[in-house]
Amino acid sequence: MSGYLTAPPPERGLFCNRTLNMRAIKAIGYDMDYTLIHYKVEAWEQRAYEHMRNRLVALGWPVAHLTFDPMLAMRGLIIDTEKGNLLKANRFGFVKKALHGTRPMDFETQRNEYTRTLIDLADRRWVFLNTLFSLSEACLYAQVVDLLDAGKLPGPMGYTDVYEHVRRSLDATHMEGALKAEIIADPARYLIQDPDTTLALLDQKNAGKKLLLITNSEWAYTLPMMHAAVDPYLPQGMTWRELFDVVIVSARKPEFFTTRSSLFEVVTAPGHEGLLRPHSGPLKSGVPYFGGSATEVERFLGMSGDEILYVGDHMFGDVHVTKNVLRWRTALILRELEDEIRAISAFRATEARLAEKMVEKERMEAESCQLRLELQRRKQGYGPRDSSMPDDQLHARVFELRTQLEALDAEIGPMARAASELANPIWGLLTRAGNDKSHLARQVERYSDIYTSRVSNFLFATPFVYLRSPRGSLPHDPSLPGGTPVFHTGVGGDGGAT
Incomplete structure (x- = not known):
């Protein structure tokens, strides 16, 4: 990318729901996975899927023949754990499309099941796919529902029991660390390198912004992955740790933003790498920490609320809670947006x-x-x-x-x-449900001040940009010239094809 400002491709824009003056932002916090670091989704999710599937095989489930289908699920879908369905809902919570297991639900069946149902994500029945890490879970669940319906699973179980088994297998996969060990051992197989992300961070730091890394990943994973993704593109002799004024691992988001917990310093001395020792008093720059809370970060920075921008990919854990509880400014990373906008343009x-x-x-x-x-x-x-x-x-x-x-x-x-x-042969566009906004689009519109496909898109705008939200549209607004509806790349607009 040139050092001179050029207009970004449409899919690389910063899309603004609420006006954001970057000159007024004093600190920028970042999540790591699928935010600062992007993965080859199919490669990562296939391995996560295989680890989960193998755990179920060990329980005696007849699932060894199943394979990961990357088209079967997408971010923003909802699992109905009571009925064994994958759903796409519009902004009002009405179901617009459904699969039972992996099978499309016909119109009459869908109408009978959901015509009186409004999805409320506060109800544990519904599981919202907040992030790309959810794709393997949803795919395996849908496939296992087919086996349950065919009477091939051991023991008496319902759809909720099946979901809990799949979820536990995913949690165990992440807790035991075998999958992450594979990633660390061969990062080139899973990472998408983006040198411009590092340059964007350097621009922000040298413009006087405090940079924060707040991730749920543990230190043993964060250290090698940040080294692989960031260090090769820094000035000689500099490492990623010098970029960040605060580094917090194992943050337990979203609780990190809502509760207080013990804070530990991560020991980085040779021979003791990764050990923890209790910490009290102010935070120290350049020292990685374990746990803690957002209030400690605010106290250390001497900042709060709209002086801080937090950037992450998890709709609930990174954006929703941060906006609701702390009133930090928020940015959501939607990597799929690039394919979506390209598909819209081609159409x-x-x-x-x-x-x-x-x-x-x-x-x-x-x-x-x-x-x-x-x-x-x-x-x-x-x-x-x-x-x-x-x-x-x-x-x-x-x-x-x-x-x-x-x-x-x-x-x-x-x-x-x-x-x-468009974009997905089963579910269509991420931000659409028929001609309406999808439930995900409504969440984006409500909780993220801006959204974009990757952190390096900040490079096009500079750390001094004034991002202005477009005028919101209503059904009674005058139509565009010729009465032609247009797909809008901003969630705040409406339009569509059907």
Whole structure:
């Protein structure tokens, strides 16, 4: 990337829900996994999946033949643990698409199951896929639901029991550390290198921002991964630890932002690397810590609230809680956004044709409705009536419009289906549920001040940028020229293809 400012590609933008003046931000905190460090999702999730599957095999479950399907789940979906379903909901919590296990649910079944249901994520029945780390869990759960329905699992179990087994296998995989040991041993297989992330951090530090690393990963994993991802792109003789004024590992987010817990210093002396000793008093720059709380960080920095920006990829643990409890400014990292925006851009010409056809369809539907009302009033003998056309001509015109609408639907159908399959053939766009915003998009809109695909996108904007939110849209706002709806890359806009 050039040292001179150039306009970023559309998919590399910073998208602003609430105006953010970066000059007013004195400290920037970062999560590590899928924020500062990006992984090859399919490689990581496949190995996580295989570790989980092997644990279930050890319990006697007939799952050894199962394989990871990267298209089966996506961030922002919801698991209905009571019914064994994967769901995509709109911003209001209404279910718009569902799989039972791995099988698509037909319209009537979905309607019967969910027409009276509003998803409330406070209910433990629903599990929201907050991060890319959730994909292997959701995939394995859906596949095991198929086995449960086929009567192939041992013992009496329901869908909730199956989910708890899968979840425990995932937790055990992470706790035992075998998967992370594989990553450390061969980082090139799993890491996506992004040299510009390091340059963006250097820009921010040299602009006077305090930089914080607050991660749930343990020190033994954080140290080699940050070394592999950041150190090769720093000035000679400098390491990633010199970039950060505060380093906290094993932070236990989201509790880190809501409660107080004991703070330990991580020993880095040779021969004692990774040991912990209790810490009291102010934090020390350059010393990694274990645990603690956000209030200690604020006290050390002498800052609070909107002076601090926190950047992370976890919708709840990084963004929702931080905004709700601390009123820090928030940035959400959505790596999938790049593919989404590229898919929308490639579909633009078809979207314009689809919009034209929809305008034509609405015009014909309006005429058909008006003619039917005219026939109704004539038959019932009430209200004002138009006598310019005899009944037989009215009936003929209604039939003609019906025929034309059927032909138009045959044209619209394939384009609408293609729109619903953008980015993912099962679920479509991350931020859309039909023509509405998805439940994830509503969360992004509510809790993240800005969102972007990767930290290095800050490089395009500089540490001094004033990010202004666009004017929000409402259904009664004037349409765009020509009445053509447009996919908006910002969550705050509306539009869509179907």
